[in-house]
Amino acid sequence: MSTWSTNLTFAPLALSSQDPLPALALSKLDDWGMVTLIGPDSKAYLQGQLTCDVVSLEAGKSTLAAHCDAKGKMRTVMRLFHIENGYGYLQRQSVMATQIPELKKYAVFSKTDITPSDNIVLGLSGEQAQAAIDAYFTEGDDVRHNDIATAVKVDAQRWFIISSPEHAETIAQHFAAEATLSDSTLWDLYDINAALPRVDSATELEFIPQAMNLQAVNGISFKKGCYTGQETVARAKYRGINKRAMYIVTGEAAQCPQAGDALERSVGENWRKGGSVITGFQFTDNQAMALVVLPNDLDEDTQFRFEAQPEAIWEKQSLPYTLDDDA
Incomplete structure (x- = not known):
């Protein structure tokens, strides 16, 4: 095992949700x-x-x-x-x-x-x-x-x-x-x-590329030749079979959301499984953020929560790019 970093300390930063990020x-x-x-x-x-x-x-x-x-x-x-x-x-x-x-x-x-x-x-x-x-x-x-x-x-x-x-x-x-x-x-x-996609072991083989917005960050070519899985990827674009997208959600959390965690969504007065966490971050003031794959046709007022902390309501935030797929 490499010990190159013995003389340096790489530790989690104590950031609140209101703190600016380091300049470097x-x-x-x-x-x-x-x-x-x-x-x-x-x-x-x-x-x-x-x-x-x-x-x-x-x-x-x-x-x-x-x-x-x-x-x-x-x-x-x-x-x-x-x-x-x-x-x-x-x-x-x-x-x-x-x-x-x-x-x-x-x-x-x-x-x-x-x-x-x-x-x-x-x-x-x-x-x-x-x-x-x-x-x-x-x-x-x-x-x-x-x-x-x-x-x-x-x-x-x-x-x-x-x-x-x-x-x-x-x-x-x-x-x-x-x-x-x-x-x-x-x-x-x-x-x-x-809102950059990633796959960890907990989400491996769970989603097609468009469910994590890969088309929106120039990760898919629809003009190249064949590749493994192309038929499904092309069908999701041209036949509209993809019903999911990745979103930023924010809320209060007692612990950091982890890849594969389930997020529930409100359906009237009830709650159902809404989506899967891709990655998360927790601030020091108990606020947190996460990338979550969710249905892409949810109402704007849909609320979210984690089963372990049902009193904490999460909300969907704006993405830094458009999900329109005209490539």
């Missing part, structure tokens, strides 16, 4: 991992496995994508990008043991080597993150490399930073000089605010 924060993302595909057939192989258009992915860009089973249910949501001689992708550690063998299943017929990486994953966030990355990496694209690290842009205020265990402390110490240190829960909060 460095998070240790132990619950994220990297996989590489190296070899001349890697592009073609991934093109036949993922929802995104791998062929059109530019060298300096990244994209969200899903890897589905034959029924169109997601094994993972990943962030895919080019690395030297191939591709890398970042996904949740909790699905590594099940997703990688499925991705490898037909690779015996292709010249591509699919390997889980031991690289350390960090997250740099905040309004000063872009300037800090610009100062450390001389390249100007959304995927940047130097001799010891790779940085992958998520949005205007966030970057993944990936390095080998032997260089991780050097990189962390560099950014720690100006940044607040945090564990991965701060990254979860950013993902909730951005």
Whole structure:
């Protein structure tokens, strides 16, 4: 086990729901991992496995994508990008043991080597993150490399930073000089605010990509050729069979909502299961936020609650993007 972070303390931040986020924060993302595909057939192989258009992915860009089973249910949501001689992708550690063998299943017929990486994953966030990355990496694209690290842009205020265990402390110490240190829960909060999809073991093979809004964050190409699960994904778009979407909900909670937790919804004077939590964050003032997959035809005044705390009413919030699907 790597001990690179022994000299640094990455702990949960004590944030109330009214507190501003740190101008610059460095998070240790132990619950994220990297996989590489190296070899001349890697592009073609991934093109036949993922929802995104791998062929059109530019060298300096990244994209969200899903890897589905034959029924169109997601094994993972990943962030895919080019690395030297191939591709890398970042996904949740909790699905590594099940997703990688499925991705490898037909690779015996292709010249591509699919390997889980031991690289350390960090997250740099905040309004000063872009300037800090610009100062450390001389390249100007959304995927940047130097001799010891790779940085992958998520949005205007966030970057993944990936390095080998032997260089991780050097990189962390560099950014720690100006940044607040945090564990991965701060990254979860950013993902909730951005309504970015993810799949953990508790939600693996539960949802099709559109149920987590993947089409709204450019994670699905409806113009590429065949890939595993494409029939279901296309039918959800063109025949309107998808009845779910992912939403931000907020409310009072005694504990942080966890992936797979059930959220109940109001139906008249009764309550029924409403949806499944994708990820959650709890503030110090007992307020909390979560991403939840819910029916996409609910009334605007629908209320929500968790069975363990029925007196606390939750509400749906606005998404930072539109769910209109015209791609």
